[in-house]
Amino acid sequence: MRIPTFLLIFLLSAGPLYANCGGSFSTFVAALKAEAIEAGYAPTTVDAFFASARQDQAVLRADRAQGVFQKPFIDFSRRLISQNRIDRGRSNARKYKSVFDRIEAEYGVSRGVLLAFWAFETDYGAVQGDFNTLNALLTLSHDCRRPDLFRPQVFAALELYERDDFSPTRTTGAWAGEIGMVQMLPSDILENGIDGDGDGHVTLKTSAPDALLSGGRMLASLGWRADEPWLQEVVIPSSLDLSQTGTDHTKTVADWAALGVSARQGELAAGDFEASIILPQGHKGPAFIAYPNFNVYFEWNQSFVYVLTAAYFATRLEGATIYDAGNPDPGLPGAQMKELQTKLQGRGHDVGKIDGILGARTRRAVQAEQARLGLPADAWPTAALLSSL
Incomplete structure (x- = not known):
């Protein structure tokens, strides 16, 4: 008898039984297959699931080229938010009113929250990604940057395959393995997937009710406080x-x-x-x-x-006005941001990777140095701060 899903996920999260990362890709896949059989999956199921396994170099290129997140908030938000997206969002709110009413009643997640994710993740389902999901997950699991994040997703996809909710050859999505209109990883689908349209399957690629209800349930499971603002x-x-x-x-x-x-x-x-x-x-x-x-x-x-x-x-x-952009001081371009991160690191601050991205740790270090130097301690890095350091 196969190990129950919840126990399988627990075992996987504890660390690999056979496969690590790197080395020969075919050897890596063979080790994953052995692990799946050890967990209780039928050899014929495992062979069919992994039969088309391929390494995808395009996935690795995408993983290392996320430059859009280097943009500051005003530029980034203006790039992603358009009147067209607002109009389509409000139209979808009317079209799926009963679905959003159910989400708010059951999970307390406001409709604007899910509409925004739906818009940004896939442009309301129009652009869901054309990467083969299994190959993306295998490639990122084999890559040694973040195997612990992606490796369990391979086994979650195997479980969905057994339920006839995943195809190793036809299921496609984002380069990082997310599937469907609101881009959920296989383990999230296993834990939070909902058959919202009553067809007996959780189909996040083609069913808006399935995708939205599943997204609402996932937010609730992550700690969303019902009927509160954000x-x-x-x-x-x-x-x-x-x-x-x-x-x-x-x-x-x-x-x-x-x-x-x-x-x-x-x-x-x-x-x-x-x-x-x-x-x-x-x-x-x-x-x-x-x-x-x-x-x-x-x-x-x-x-x-x-x-x-x-x-x-x-x-x-949900009706808020356009923010007041004000007149902020110019930020630092990528090369200067890396220079700043290097200087901050040299002063003992943990800024993580020197990547030119203003993340949480870099903001924290910037604010600390601004306070030390008597500059406005607002965590926004400027040329004045770089010069002072």
Whole structure:
């Protein structure tokens, strides 16, 4: 008898039984097949599943070429958010009203949140990716950069194959193995997939009800707090202590209000909510208050600029006005960002990889150095900071 799925996933997360990464690709696949049989899958099923396995160099090239995330928030959000996407989002909200009503009733996830993911991930299902999913997962599992992330997905895909919800030759998606309209990995489909249209299958590529309900359930499983806000544009006073801004620092909404933070549109959320003030391009640019649900976005995608843009777009789809871009100081181009990261690292800060991307660790280091040097500690790196270092 085959090991139950939940136990199989547990065993896989504990570490490989046979296969590691690197080396001969055919030997790597053979080891995965042996592991699948050891876990209880029939040899004929395993042979059929892996029969078309191929290494895909295009996947590796895509994995190493994610330059879009180097763009600052204003540029990135203007690139992704258009009036056409807003209009289509609101049209889809009307078309699938009953589905969104069900999601809000069962999971407390507001429709704008899922509409924004749907728009950014696949342009409402129009661009889902044409990479062979199994080969993408095998290639990234064999590559030694992040095998622990992708290797369990191969076995999750095998489980979906047994359920007739995955094809080794026909299932396609993004280069990183995500499938369907809201781009979910196989293990996420196993754990959170919902047959929303009642056809007996979880089909995220062609069924909007399946994709949206599955996405709502996944957000709930990641900790989404039902019927609570996630992000709101605010106005900050000139007297605000900028060193207290950023996702690392929280105060109650009441405390922020007492310091002079106000909503640019409408009212702030309940005073007892913990929240952070986010200044994506410094104190001269847009300002947002991030509520607890904002942190769940990082479970979906770890890019700060993507997360903030998706969260902001969700508010736009539900009626928020265009943010006030302000007049932020120019940021640093890629080469200077790498130079800054190198200098920060030299001062003992953990900035992660020297990649020219303004991620969470680099922001934290920038803010610390700004405070030390007496510069506005808003975590936005500028030429003045680079010069001072």
